[in-house]
Amino acid sequence: MKEAVRVGRHTEPQPDLQELLARTARGDQEAFAAVYDRVAGAVLGLVRSVVRDHAQSEEVAQEVLLDIWRTAPRYRPEKAPAMAWVMTLAHRRAVDRVRSAQASAAREHKAALLDRTPEFDEVSEQVETRLEREQVRRCLCALTEVQRQSVTLAYYRGLTYSEVAELLALPLGTVKTRLRDGLIRLRDCLGVSA
Helix, strand or coil, rough: CCCEECCCCCCEEEHHHHHHHHHHHHCCCHHHHHHHHHHHHHHHHHHHHHCCCHHHHHHHHHHHHHHHHHHHHHHHCCCCHHHHHHHHHHHHHHHHHHHHHHHHHHHHHHHHHHHHHCCCCHHHHHHHHHHHHHHHHHHHHHHHHHHHHHHHHHHHHCCCCHHHHHHHCCCCHHHHHHHHHHHHCCCCCCCCCC
């Protein structure tokens, strides 16, 4: 469908938006300029109704118009009228901006709350840590010598099961069994539920 534009005494047919998008998809800058002129106002109006902030609305509208230029080859006239496609792009971009702004505000709010969180009482934290260490030492002493050596080498010195087996001159299976049994006894001694 062609739109008519009056030039002097003559009326010249103007290409419709769908045709302009097809030409834009082929890289026709003049066609894109015509698309821009036809849809910029409607795009900005829709974006403003969603975003509400005028400066951000203008920014989002420009992004939408760039999207039209970049994604014109993906427009399929059989799926939607040209203006509906443009307005869908605008609505999606506007909603994305609002969601992004809300997520940013939520992160800032969370950060502000964390800044207000009182610092831990260092003395009580140190006392707790010391008591926990003492309890672990007592429980380690309750293990058999091989269990204690295996646990100490694997968990305090960071050796692999194979390295522990080699260092203690024991078969790997034996080390694994002693480690498992030692950890079970530690868990029971420390009162940790499985």
